[in-house]
Amino acid sequence: MKVAVIGAGNLGMALIRNAMKNVEIIAVRRRREEFQELEGVEFVYDIQEAGEANVFLVALKPHVFRSHLETVGDVAKSKPVISFVAGVRLEEMLKHIENPFRGMTNLGIEKRGVIACYPPETAEHLRFLESDFIYCETEDELDAMTSYLGSSPALIAKLFHAFVISALHQGISYDNALKAGISAFQSAAYLYSKYGLEDTIRKIATPGGTTAEGLREIAGIEKGFIDALIAASRRVDEL
Numbered sequence: 001m002k003v004a005v006i007g008a009g010n011l012g013m014a015l016i017r018n019a020m021k022n023v024e025i026i027a028v029r030r031r032r033e034e035f036q037e038l039e040g041v042e043f044v045y046d047i048q049e050a051g052e053a054n055v056f057l058v059a060l061k062p063h064v065f066r067s068h069l070e071t072v073g074d075v076a077k078s079k080p081v082i083s084f085v086a087g088v089r090l091e092e093m094l095k096h097i098e099n100p101f102r103g104m105t106n107l108g109i110e111k112r113g114v115i116a117c118y119p120p121e122t123a124e125h126l127r128f129l130e131s132d133f134i135y136c137e138t139e140d141e142l143d144a145m146t147s148y149l150g151s152s153p154a155l156i157a158k159l160f161h162a163f164v165i166s167a168l169h170q171g172i173s174y175d176n177a178l179k180a181g182i183s184a185f186q187s188a189a190y191l192y193s194k195y196g197l198e199d200t201i202r203k204i205a206t207p208g209g210t211t212a213e214g215l216r217e218i219a220g221i222e223k224g225f226i227d228a229l230i231a232a233s234r235r236v237d238e239l
């Protein structure tokens with residue numbers, strides 16, 4: 001099986017690093033000087049050269065995809081085209097592309113990650129990727145995933161960095177702060193999904209203890225985080 005990745009930039013290369021474990025790749029980009037030697041990956045520099053692929057993943061910038069919708073449709077014919085492009089809706093794709101689908105993910109997909117899909121059967125065309133799937137019920141939900149799945153790692157990295165800085169300030173070495181941070185962020189997600197917020201806090205915090213002191217201070221940053229994610233989500237409508 002051959003998979004074309006149209007737009008081998010940041011997201012495209014992350015998808016390629018995951019997919020190359022299981023399928024042959026035709027990677028389409030524009031600049032020849034950015035060629036990389038990767039086993040099982042053939043780089044080409046024109047969308048027209050990707051015609052022999054069985055499935056097409058699109059990771060172009062929105063304005064670039066819009067100006068190449070017809071070319072992608074001509075090359076893919078009736079084969080599935082899964083767009084990871086923010087804000088370009090199925091209705092727009094259908095004008096030139098016969099069999100369009102939409103996905104959203106983030107750069108973590110290079111290792112393993114989650115792909116949000118709309119419509120849900122999109123996942124059937126992405127089984128060659130080592131990934132879990134979120135099945136979106138509407139296209140609006142998929143659009144919102146651009147912020148909550150695509151952009152959020154950058155925002156959360158800022159919180160993670162604040163964690164590391166704080167640990168350094170308190171005399172913990174950089175490497176140990178990193179290890180502690182990875183464990184704390186992973187544990188928080190695990191405990192929240194298993195026990196919910198209240199039980200997680202009840203199990204960790206002792207009255208008058210260290211956790212309670214921290215919780216008192218953290219109330220201020222919650223609104224900022226909520227607003228940041230909503231602002232990122234609203235931006236999708238303008239693309």
Ligand SMILES: NC(=O)c1ccc[n+]([C@@H]2O[C@H](COP(=O)([O-])OP(=O)(O)OC[C@H]3O[C@@H](n4cnc5c(N)ncnc54)[C@H](OP(=O)(O)O)[C@@H]3O)[C@@H](O)[C@H]2O)c1
Pocket residue numbers: 006007008009010011012028029030031032034045046047059060061062064068084085086104105106107150151
């Ligand atoms: N970056 C993320 O974290 C992320 C997360 C979720 C979704 N997305 C979505 O993924 C899409 C791409 O974002 P990105 O950050 O990966 O952008 P990017 O790094 O700029 O990658 C875009 C790629 O498109 C290629 N390209 C441009 N014009 C082309 C053409 N005419 N023919 C073939 N290839 C062409 C570029 O090639 P050259 O490099 O050779 O110029 C580049 O490799 C966007 O729609 C974005 O919404 C990104």
